[in-house]
Amino acid sequence: MFTAVEDVSFSVARGEKFILLGPSGCGKSTLLKSVAGFMPPTRGTVELEGRTVSRPGPDRVVVFQEFDQLLPWKTVLGNVMYPLRVARHLPGDAARREAGRFIAMVGLDRFADSYPHQLSGGMKQRVAIARSLALNPAMLLMDEPFASLDAMTRRRMQEELLGIWEATRKTILFVTHSIQEAVLLGDRILIMSRGPGRVRRVMDNAAAGQRETMASLAIQREIQGILGE
Amino acid sequence: MRRLWRRPAARKAAIVAVLLVAWQLATLWAASPLLFPTALTVLEAFARSIANGEVPGYAAQSLKVLLTGMVIGAALALVLTTLAVTTRIGAEFLETVTSMFNPLPAIALMPLSLLWFGLGIKSLIFVIVHSVLWPMSLNTYTGFVTVPQTLRRVGQNFGLTGWRLVVGILLPAAFPYILSGIKIGWAFAWRTIIAAEMVFGVAGSQGGLGWFIYQNRFEMNTDLVFAGLLTVIIIGLLVENLFFKWLERRTVHRWGMSAAH
Numbered sequence: 001m002f003t004a005v006e007d008v009s010f011s012v013a014r015g016e017k018f019i020l021l022g023p024s025g026c027g028k029s030t031l032l033k034s035v036a037g038f039m040p041p042t043r044g045t046v047e048l049e050g051r052t053v054s055r056p057g058p059d060r061v062v063v064f065q066e067f068d069q070l071l072p073w074k075t076v077l078g079n080v081m082y083p084l085r086v087a088r089h090l091p092g093d094a095a096r097r098e099a100g101r102f103i104a105m106v107g108l109d110r111f112a113d114s115y116p117h118q119l120s121g122g123m124k125q126r127v128a129i130a131r132s133l134a135l136n137p138a139m140l141l142m143d144e145p146f147a148s149l150d151a152m153t154r155r156r157m158q159e160e161l162l163g164i165w166e167a168t169r170k171t172i173l174f175v176t177h178s179i180q181e182a183v184l185l186g187d188r189i190l191i192m193s194r195g196p197g198r199v200r201r202v203m204d205n206a207a208a209g210q211r212e213t214m215a216s217l218a219i220q221r222e223i224q225g226i227l228g229e
Numbered sequence: 230m231r232r233l234w235r236r237p238a239a240r241k242a243a244i245v246a247v248l249l250v251a252w253q254l255a256t257l258w259a260a261s262p263l264l265f266p267t268a269l270t271v272l273e274a275f276a277r278s279i280a281n282g283e284v285p286g287y288a289a290q291s292l293k294v295l296l297t298g299m300v301i302g303a304a305l306a307l308v309l310t311t312l313a314v315t316t317r318i319g320a321e322f323l324e325t326v327t328s329m330f331n332p333l334p335a336i337a338l339m340p341l342s343l344l345w346f347g348l349g350i351k352s353l354i355f356v357i358v359h360s361v362l363w364p365m366s367l368n369t370y371t372g373f374v375t376v377p378q379t380l381r382r383v384g385q386n387f388g389l390t391g392w393r394l395v396v397g398i399l400l401p402a403a404f405p406y407i408l409s410g411i412k413i414g415w416a417f418a419w420r421t422i423i424a425a426e427m428v429f430g431v432a433g434s435q436g437g438l439g440w441f442i443y444q445n446r447f448e449m450n451t452d453l454v455f456a457g458l459l460t461v462i463i464i465g466l467l468v469e470n471l472f473f474k475w476l477e478r479r480t481v482h483r484w485g486m487s488a489a490h
Contacts, residue, residue, distance in 0.1 A: 038382055056385040066379045072484045073401045083387040086397060117485025135387075 005030050005197040009044075010190055012139070015169045017208065019186030021176060023227070027197025028175045032143050035173060036062050048138060058087035061132035065144040067124045070116040070131075076103060077112040080131045087135060102130040105164065122153040129161070133168060142174045146181070158184055162209055179223050183207055183216050191226050200226050266452040274452035275459050284441065284460050291437040292464070294350055295422045298357025299414060305358070306365040306410075311395050314373045323370060327363045335360035335421040339428050353425050353437075360421040361414035368410025372403025405481045412473055419468075423461055 005027035012018040020028040033039040035046050037056040046053040048060065061083075063069075070079050080099035084090045090098065103112055106126035116124055125145055132140055146154045158181065165172065176182055182189050187208050191200040203223070207216035233239045253268040262270065278284040309326075312319030335356045346352040376399055384398035400407070426439025442457035481487075 036382075036386065038385070056382070056388070058386065058388050060386075062382070062386055064379050064382070066377070068377050069379050069383050071380070071383075071398070071401070072486050073404065073480070082397075086389060086393070087387045115484055 005034075008192075008197065008199050010199070010202060012171060012173055014171055017165060017172045017174065017185055017187045019174050019176060019182040019189040019205075020192065021179065021182040021186075021189050021223070022192030022197065023194055024177055026192040026194045028177075028192055029143055030197070032062075032141055032173060032175045035139075036060055036141050058083065058135050059138045060141055061135050061137040061139075062141045062143060063125070063128045063132050063145045065147050067116075067121055067148065069128050070124055072116050075113050075115055076108060076119070076127050079116070079127055080134050083131060083135050098134055099130075102134040103127075105133070105167070106130045106160070120153075121149050122157055125149065125157060126160070129164070133164070133170065137170075139171045139173060142172060144175055144177070147176070147178075161185065179220050179227075183219050183223070184209070184211055189223070191223060193227065200229075263449065263451060266455060270452045271455040271459065274450075275456035278453060278456050284438070284456065287436065287438045287441045288460055288464060291422050291426065291439070294353045294437070295357055295418050297350075298354045298422075299361050299411075299418055301354065302358045302361035302365060302414065302418075303411070305362050306369055309362075309366050310369045310373055311392060313370055314395065314399065315391060320370075323366060327367050330359070331363040331367065333359075335417070336424045336428070339425055343428075353422065356421055356425050357418050360417040364413045364417060365407075365410040368406045368413065369403060372406025372410075373399050375406070376402040404484075405486050408473075408476065408481060412469075415468060415473075416465075419461075419465060 008027075008031060010018075020031055022028045030039060034041045035053065037046075037053050037060065040046075040054055053060070071082065074082060077096070077099055080103055081092075081095045084095040084098055085092070088095075100109075100112070103109055106129055108123060108126055108130070111119065111123065116127070119127070128145070146157050149157060162185065164170075174185060176185075183205060185208070186205050189203045189205050191203060192198065193200050203219075205219060207213060207219050210216040249268045256262070256265050256267040266274075275284075309319075309323050313323040314320070338356050338359055339352070342352040342355045346355055373395075380398060380402050381394070384394045387397075389397050422437065423439040423442070426437035427443045438457055438460060442454050442461075445451075445453040445457065
């Protein structure tokens with residue numbers, strides 16, 4: 001059997017932005033899918049607040065990279081409301097209010113009645129983020145959510161995510177292959193290498209929230225050095 | 230005039246008009262009115278049989294049986310395909326029985342159906358169910374297995390499993406395929422019911438458009454035979470162009486989901 005990840009161990013603190021960084025094929029997405037419960041690990045365990053995770057659940061909501069993660073048959077409002085109804089069992093009125101609040105947070109109030117196919121890629125990802133946050137999960141799992149966006153939209157989404165995190169202090173586990181994105185977003189960065197995936201280092205990031213400052217560039221170079229070894 | 234000509238519907242109406250005129254002229258000169266009545270005679274017979282309630286009554290009877298069969302067929306298809314996407318043996322069962330029964334013409338089951346259910350509505354419903362079940366199952370199943378994995382995982386992420394995942398995510402996500410299954414099912418069912426009612430006509434029972442056509446052939450009312458055929462065509466066109474078009478506008482077009490083939 002193919003082993004994507006071997007001997008990986010890490011823990012994420014409450015309210016932390018934790019980055020899994022590595023080249024494509026290093027198993028970082030596999031790790032995230034294990035945490036999400038889509039692919040239970042063949043060896044070892046995943047624990048959330050002391051309980052072992054064995055299947056997907058609304059306490060760990062995933063924001064995927066793919067734009068087709070929205071339900072095409074529901075409007076923006078319907079997409080955000082739906083999990084509130086089925087997973088949090090909120091009555092219609094409460095779900096509508098709660099959904100509205102998070103749609104406003106990502107700045108899409110004017111598009112609440114639009115269908116996903118009428119939205120741009122960036123807007124779709126915003127809806128997915130709003131939908132995840134509305135569920136109030138213990139943890140937000142983000143699987144390269146901005147990787148399919150153009151550079152400018154991507155930059156704006158990164159800033160917005162930082163703003164959302166300031167406002168909500170959600171625990172975030174974020175997968176990316178972009179060093180620059182990792183250093184901008186992560187409080188701590190787990191650096192992985194390929195074949196099979198192994199942890200090279202877990203790094204505290206003093207430059208979180210900074211874009212192209214001296215500190216941020218120095219850390220980016222350091223990570224490049226580690227990955228180049 | 231030129232603007233009107235640019236609309237496909239206008240051009241198609243013109244084609245129908247030309248065909249009617251050609252029919253009228255050809256039958257005026259060439260054919261025996263007993264075998265091939267003129268277009269005007271047929272239209273007159275059609276109007277008469279609508280006005281006296283005979284054709285609408287029979288059409289309603291046919292459609293009622295057809296709808297009953299389609300609803301039962303759809304429900305069975307839903308059960309079969311739900312089992313097929315949730316269990317492996319269910320998938321193999323569905324693949325085996327659809328490949329066996331899908332090529333079997335519904336009308337070939339009519340003799341058996343008459344043996345099992347006797348002369349009556351039940352026999353008709355049985356053959357209709359057979360004619361719609363397999364194509365609808367096949368399409369729904371194809372739709373289910375082509376649902377993107379991301380969407381499936383989104384549903385699981387909300388804690389949906391089993392039939393809740395089927396109803397909440399798979400059914401709507403597969404809707405373009407399901408809709409085309411329903412369209413194929415309708416076309417099969419409509420042909421089957423007309424044919425099956427003719428077998429009933431032979432057996433001396435009554436009811437339905439097929440029986441109306443067959444009965445009038447016996448009495449050499451060729452104009453009414455044509456009127457019956459005309460009704461079959463018109464109902465087919467109305468369902469296809471009004472009902473299904475409307476349903477597509479309300480669903481797959483609004484959702485921006487590419488329709489399945």
